[in-house]
Amino acid sequence: MIxxxxxxxxDLEEFDIAEEYGQKVSHSDQMTVTKTGTERLIALLDNHNIRATFFTTGNYAQLNPELIKAISLKHEIASHALYHSSFHKFKETDILESKNILENITGSKVTGFRMPRLKSFDHKVLSGWGFVYDSSINPTYLPGRYNLLHKSPLPYRENGLLELPCSTTPTLRFPLFWLAFxxxxxxxxxxxxxxxxxKRKNLMLYFHPWEFAEIGDFKMPGYVKSPDGIELVDKLDKLIQNLKKQDAEFVTCQEFCETLEIAGESMKSV
Structure with a gap:
């Protein structure tokens, strides 16, 4: 039985999204908001005894090493590049630097990667740096962002790397990303x-820890910041309970990759 x-x-990152809407966020607030949401998420996951994957920026990890180490004892830590903010000029080697930072803090190999804002990056380069999988594809159409309807909604191999697409619904490809939730x-x-x-036999859902803190006072559109805090934690709790009734098995991305390898499943574009 499948x-x-x-x-x-x-996506465990600095809380910088308000700056995209013109509000300067202090360094202290960037750290505190994300930490508050992260601690609430960890408590929720522990309550359900399930594991998750935290795509973490190297910068946030360096500034919060004890938190990252604690998370890694039960959950998977993967790379989310070095910085999330678009105000930092991106360098290709940032990704390798973030991988090294995370491995030094956790004492474990980092095998997964997700590019900030789901931008594309060369799979050959990632594979050469020792990454096993990428999860930077949202195979849908978002006006003003990207049109990736030509990409497979199912896991597939590309240039030596497993691609784990973010989930979209069958047929219409409606994105099940954080804004939909x-x-x-x-x-x-x-x-x-x-x-x-x-239909797909797997769900890849992504959120941000800062969503689960109180962010209502920041100058952002309502659809970005509301609901937030405990209300959103309760909403995720209901979702987990609902999916558990479907006999779903909650796994980290790395664990899912291992099931694909063991099963020897064909990962063709569908």
């Missing part, structure tokens, strides 16, 4: 997840 796998993933009624969002899980 199992249904759910990957809960969190935040803005749709939980009943509808959970139903879309169940339908996708039945």
């Amino acid at each position: 199992k249904n796998f759910v990957m809960l993933t969190f 935040k803005n749709l009624p939980i009943g509808l969002y959970a139903a879309l997840c169940r339908r996708t899980l039945r």
Whole structure:
């Protein structure tokens, strides 16, 4: 019997999104907001006894090594490049530097990568640096961002790397990303997840720890910041309970890759 796998993933980064809307966020607030949300998420995951993957920037890890080490004792730490903010000029070697930082802090190999803002990056380079998988593809159409409808919604291999696409619904390719979770009624969002899980046999969902802190006072659009805090934690709790009823197995991205390798499944574009 083929199992249904759910990957809960969190982009653990500096809280800088308000700066995209013109509000300067102090360094202290960037760290505190993210830490508050992260601690709430860890408590929720512990309550359900499930593991998740935290795509972490090297910068945030360097500034919060004890938190990252503690997370790594149960969950997977993967790379989210060195900085998340677009105000830092990106260098290709930032990715390798972030990998080294995370491995030094956790004492474990870092095998996964997600590019900030889901931008593309050369799979050959990532594979050469020792990454096993990438999860930077959202195979949908988002006006003003990207049109990736030509990409497979299922896991596939490309230039020696496993690509784990972010989940979209069958047929319409509606993205099940963080904004959909935040803005749709939980009943509808959970139903879309169940339908996708039945069809694809896996769910790759992604969120940000800062969403689960109180961010209502920051100058951002309502659809970005609300709901937040404990209300959003409760919403994720309901989603997890709902998916557990589908006999879903919650795994880290690395664990999911291992199931694919063991099963010898074909990962062709579909």
